[in-house]
Amino acid sequence: MNQGIKTLVLLLLSSAWAIALFAIYKGKTAYEKLAPISLPSINWEQLQHEPNRDEIVKGKKLLEKTYEMLPDKVGAKISCTNCHLNAGTKANAGPWIGIIHRFPQYRDRSGKYDTLTDRINDCFERSLNGQRLPEDDPNLKAILAYMEWLSRPVLPHQKLKGIGMPRLALNREPNWERGKEWYMQKCASCHQKDGQGLIDPSTQSYRFPPLWGPNSFNIGAGMARLHTAAGFIKHNMPQGQEGTLSDDEAFDIAYFFSHQERPDFAKKHLDWPKGNKPKDARY
Ligand code: HEC
Ligand code: HEC
Structure with missing residues (x-):
């Protein structure tokens, strides 16, 4: 074989390698972008x-x-x-x-x-x-x-685990009486029996936020919806003992506190103008 052909073959082989390596690299980064990752910790x-x-x-x-x-x-x-x-x-x-x-x-x-x-x-x-x-x-x-x-620590197309509020829906009607009983056992020590939260006398600001009544979120809030409230407390409450509520407890407690008396939302008639209203919408 003459020298020219040898060089050509070598060149072709090395570029084939380069293309293969590049394809593997591209495939890997594309895969990483698709697979959801845990939330990065913040520095x-x-x-x-x-x-x-x-x-x-x-x-x-x-x-x-x-x-x-x-x-x-x-x-x-x-x-x-x-x-x-x-x-x-x-x-x-x-x-x-x-x-x-x-x-x-x-x-x-x-x-x-x-x-x-x-x-x-x-x-x-x-x-x-x-x-x-x-x-x-x-x-x-x-x-x-x-x-x-x-x-900043997240790439634009990176999918993340644990974003949004989790939802919890059970295939039954929620039970107010049981929700009330469990609320008194598991929540009232902080948020109080009347759900109005607790002010810290030394700072004059709320140590435990209110869950219903005039100082709470209004009827148009996501937390006023049964499935959102149930998902939130299942993952995040009682504070310090997160993850200890059963699905039944979270569902009934959420119904009890989210459906208490709370402020109205004046613009509620403008919501879901094109349909697709969720099952647990309040209006
Ligand atoms: C009473 C609880 C509550 C409070 C207080 C609250 N939010 Fe939210 N927020 C929610 C819920 C529930 C959602 C809906 C999440 C979903 O759609 O899954 C949400 C969604 C959001 C989103 C969109 C999140 C996403 O990933 O799409 C942003 C941004 C946001 N809230 C900002 C705020 C800001 C700013 C404030 C204060 C002015 C605030 N929130 C106060 C409950 C609350
Ligand atoms: C040990 C005290 C403690 C217990 C018990 C507790 N919470 Fe909370 N809860 C808090 C605190 C503190 C916050 C505010 C968190 C923050 O600002 O970091 C909070 C926030 C909340 C919120 C969102 C804020 C708001 O005002 O709507 C809801 C809803 C809630 N708790 C429901 C419950 C329910 C239901 C239970 C019982 C299953 C419960 N919590 C038990 C301390 C507690």
Whole structure:
């Protein structure tokens, strides 16, 4: 064989190798993008080094002390992180890690594509029984800056385990009386028998948030729905003993507290304009 052909064969062989290796690499990364991974842990140390750290920290504080810092915007006596636990980093408690990649998102409740700002304001109006923040509100910008920072460890198309609120639906009617009995045993020590929560006298702020009544979320909130409330408490309550409720207990307790007297939602007639109303919708 002459030298030219030898070189050509070698060249062809090595490029075949290169193509094969590249294909394996591409396949692997594509696979990694598809398979859901656990929520990454957040490196709080890193926050100190961010150029916009003051805004990010302000956003975090607003989410943790919402009713205290924004009394004109919030009707309830609860804060965002009373449900989005551990500053929005806990799996199965509506975590905000990677949240900026999940919006805009089509939602049946609004019948349109909602931006992250729309979604945040939904929780202001419903979960906090309050008002929407205007687009140019510096507080809204700080909240978005914090959520953007929390989303940095996640690739845009990466699927994550434990996002959203878990749901629990059983194939039976919920039982109010049993729910009440279990609530008194497992929840009342913190949230109180009357569900109104408990104020810490030393700080004058709520140590245990209210679960119903005038200071709680309104009837339009996700937590007012049986399946969402049941899924949330199954994974997250009683605090310190998470995961100890049976499905039956979670279902009946959720019915008992979520269907108590709570504020109405004036704009409820606008929800699910194109149908697809979930089974446990309140109206
Ligand atoms: C009473 C409990 C509660 C409170 C308080 C609350 N939320 Fe929510 N939030 C929910 C529930 C329930 C959902 C719906 C999750 C789902 O659709 O699976 C949700 C969803 C969200 C989402 C979308 C999450 C996702 O992964 O798609 C964002 C963003 C959000 N809330 C922000 C906030 C902000 C900001 C506040 C404070 C102004 C707040 N929430 C207060 C219960 C609450
Ligand atoms: C040891 C005290 C404790 C017990 C017992 C407990 N909780 Fe909680 N619960 C809390 C605290 C504290 C929060 C707020 C979490 C935060 O801000 O990090 C909370 C938050 C909540 C929330 C979301 C916030 C809100 O106001 O709606 C719901 C719903 C809830 N608890 C329901 C229950 C139910 C139902 C039980 C019984 C199965 C229960 N909890 C038992 C301490 C407790």
